[in-house]
Amino acid sequence: MISDNDIVKLILGFKIKHLRLKKGISYQALSEQTGLSVSYLNDIEKGKKYPKPDKIRALATAFEMDYDDLISTKADKKLLPVIELLNSGFFKYFPTEEFGFNVEKIIDVFSNAPDRISAFISTILKMVRSYQIEKEHFYRVALRSYQDMHDNYFEDLETAAKEFRKEAKLAVVPSVDSLTTILQKEFSIKLDIHSLARNEKLKTFRSYYSAEKKTVYLNEHLDDEQKRFLLAKEIGFQYLKLTERSYETNLNKEASFEKLLSNFKASYFGAAVLMDADDFVKEIEKMAVSTKWKPELIQSLISKYQVTPETLLQRMTNILPKHFGIDNLFFIRLDGREGLIDYQITKELHLSGLHQPYQNQLSEHLCHRWVSISSIKNLKTQKQPFYIDAQISEYWQTDNAYFCISIAQPSRFDNQNGSSVTIGLSMNESLRGAFNFIKDSNLRKRTVHTTCERCSISDCEHRVAPPEIIDRNNLESELENELKKL
Template sequence: MSFHPAELRTLGHRIRHARLAAGLTLEQLGGTAGLTTSHLSLIENGKREPRLSALSALAEALGTELGELLSPEAPSPRAALEIELEQAQSSDMYRTLALPALRPSRSMGDPVLEALVGLHRELQRRERQAIATPEEARRANTELQAWMRARDNHLPAIEALAEDRLRLVGHAGGALTHRTVSLMAEQLGLRLIYVDDLPASTRSITDLENGRIYLPPASIPGGHGLRAMALQAMAHILLEHTRPANYAEFLMQRLEINYYAAACLMPETASVAFLQAAKQDRDLAVEDFRDAFGVTHEAAALRLTNLSTRHLDIPLHFLRVGGDGAILKAYANDGLPLPSDVTGSVEGQLVCRRWAARRAFAQTNRTTEFYQYTDTPEGTFWCATQTGSTADGDFSISVGVPFAQSKWFRGRETTVRAESRCPEPSCCRRPPDELSARWRDRSWPSARLHAHVLSPLPSGTFPGVDDNDVYRFLERHQGG
């Protein structure tokens, strides 16, 4: 048999508990079971893994069943506290404090033991909240992006789950209606409720006790809207999510619920059929894909990254870029040379001024897509870019492919072409020598420093969420 350290501690406590209940000393039990006193002491302290034969002998000597000794439950509330304290003191976090481990003794009262365990629980809670520094968040996000890129941004299990849930409500095709989303919630025992006092730090709140999903009364500009928010809330339940233990787990859960919502709004079977027909006609276009399923341009572009490589055999890239040229979101499995920092993160990095994602801002007609071929050190890429605006400023959405794949897309006949040598500084980052000579010593700009650069991510049970606001909200609506 093989035991996890925590299982060994529980086993030792159960043996000791049974021995003391039988009124036996270590020497008496060891002699009956054929074990030395020192060997039995090590077993009771969780420091020695017993053989099955030794466990059987101990069970017989104690007059109990072997299964009783192997139960995963602590034999008493006191033993549960002792086991939890031992586990806490063996954690990496506690070892970094360079404090001695305190072994519970018989003379240690239960209130003292409860206080010690409570302190460790609070230390662990604060440690979990403190991990979400910007640097760690960026690293976790970069690792998650690499994980998805290795899978061509495609998650078959969630695709299948979405198709099953849609089949249960009889969704036959076309745009997913608010009514159908409500029916999907009802099948989970949930009711959608629209309120105007959601806490500012939340997009939705699920009341698990009363079976309610609280949503805002109107869509979020530039987002997927109320349908997606409701589907995302349901996804937490369908995917059996538990409270995230760290920021990487929080990001994975967010990715999964976003993926589920997209897979419901643009189901795989119908979407692939639509895209394959468009490819056959050499008329693939994000705008057509968007309109066919009644979603935003960004949602359609992102969904294309889930399906294009797996089902159309087309590698591609996606970019959402701010008006200042900084990357807000990005995905690429086609070799596009995305700028990145030392951690490999691309968010916040400036794309080349000659890429379509930035040149599109200068177009006078911004209601139609802007097409461009761009020669880069990694080859030539074709891009289709759509621009838009929110309260936070302008942004562009780009979907592009290597030159050889452009033949499948509308807009491939464009004659607009640009050359990018980035990351070579002379391409667009370094000012011309004459301008630099004229102004370098005659100017002193005052930099705009974004506050979030120096701040840790907001803490809470869920990163960025104010627990106090959430619980007060639920209390207000308890009788609703």
């Protein structure tokens, strides 16, 4: 991430390099005209130096333009998209170093091909405006890409969690009391489990940390599994010394990428503390030898580690790629709306490519054949605390198939709705070689699609919306064929 001052230097450097190349002036010639050394000019163009007023005047004179025009963000049409991008805050909040490139190299590319690059950037910016994509949404997508780059396994966080467990002498399954004691003794942080739930405006908040009062506020209506995770996560913030962070469970709209990344690191650390990698690998190995699929395989893990279904399945996305070679997978959290017709993906992770299903911003109806949705419906009919189900989802008219495990729960603050978390594993040789129960002939198979609007299955008993997009595409094909007949 770079500062506002750095952005100002980058914009001036970008404009000067563009003007120099446009006018065909070499470094040496510009040096002779301005009295500035070649190395100094190079530093200006790279955004490393910002010249003093007299030097800017010399440059403006060399380019035959006004002083104010040179230092302003005004530029010709070809440069405006790049300058708009630089001013947008993207580079200010986006950690380019985490993705292995620096802004200096990007500006160099922009300067050498301004026409094409500006057209491309302009297109992206217009798409962002058209679809009302906010920077927070972009940051979340970037975080998921960052996780994908590392197969969602981070050795430094695993090591830190293991060291912490050893230092704190934690039990295999640490209790709420032991984690509370650690926060109090090691970090001088108090716990308040009453204030949130008793405040009418804050009663739906799960947690909040007050740095001023050094107090963690937890909602007293949370399960011990939720409290355990939130306490372990707060220990993560403290132990890892993550200062750029959020203080409430749900990140607010002012969240920067750094806050999202810190939240992810603290959550990862917390899950690794609750489920030690070495021990968790052994448990999955035990599960893998079973020749039959049964929900008890997952239930036993939830019972042993006393964690939420979401924490368990997310932990599997850390361990499966690293220790079992299963890196072609997705994780989604799905929230059901009233009437169990509309469902929304509220969290997702895709490793080794974009899988199905995925978040749709076009208000389309997700396919109800996915186990993510059927598990919520079954939960409603059977009135269980949570419902575990699995199926092999075969994607309509393709060779793509996924083994999906889904766990549904009723919504904590709204009994009319429910949610589910699902891990989907691509049906490939790595998966078949790792888990014996994949060969179970009794495993349910279902043909699925993305959304009803895009599905051409004619006799689907689960359809909740007409295939509008398919119908529109068919109509366009018909019209094209009629035109060819003329």
